[in-house]
């Protein structure tokens with residue numbers, strides 16, 4: 477059977493550093509490597525959403541037939557007979573440059589610094605611009621993918637291009653479509669979005685969004701943003717009055 481005829485998801489065999497491994501036709505190579513217990517650095521991959529190939533850290537060397545090349549593994553499909561090498565000199569050299577670029581892009585991120593140090597990169601030869609000095613965001617887009625593909629809120633997006641590219645709420649004002657679920661905060665690899673709560677308000681800092689919290693009628697504790705309950709309730713035909721008590725008191 478040729479690769480074109482192999483159904484997506486069919487079990488296939490491929491090789492990692494000379495070891496025969498089982499995978500599924502056309503699954504993400506990085507996903508397969510993770511499942512098999514191999515270590516590959518990455519910052520922008522999440523099984524729950526589409527891949528975007530933004531951080532460029534998940535580099536591996538792949539060989540099919542005689543041709544070998546360096547590629548990001550998160551957006552590379554596994555196929556039968558693929559040979560993968562994880563830590564060749566070419567991978568190490570390219571990965572070092574990617575780490576150096578990330579250190580210049582997000583110099584204030586402890587997560588980027590820690591991961592780079594794990595791979596022996598402690599500084600960058602690239603110029604850190606004045607605007608980037610306090611930056612922690614690596615522009616991986618994971619927050620927006622989760623918001624759109626999982627939450628369905630579509631509240632945030634990239635703006636600008638080149639050195640002006642940024643991940644922001646529309647017009648950099650309060651993101652009106654944000655329901656305050658916190659999913660983006662959870663997945664952000666550099667923890668740079670920020671969620672704050674008082675007994676009354678949940679604030680998603682990076683998106684300038686303040687959301688009043690609904691209080692449980694039984695225990696009085698705030699349990700979710702009112703707007704989140706209204707929005708998600710509407711999707712399943714429920715009203716705000718259907719959410720009077722928190723999960724613990726139900």
Ligand code: SF4
Pocket residue numbers: 619622623627629630631632651653654655656657658659660661680683
């Ligand atoms: S907190 Fe707001 S921006 Fe973040 S995933 Fe939820 S709805 Fe989207």
Ligand code: SF4
Pocket residue numbers: 612613614615616617618619620643663664665666667668669
């Ligand atoms: S805020 Fe976080 S998840 Fe969003 S683009 Fe920046 S680093 Fe990625």
Ligand code: FES
Pocket residue numbers: 506517518519520521528529530531532533534548549550551
């Ligand atoms: S995990 Fe592959 S490019 Fe980020």
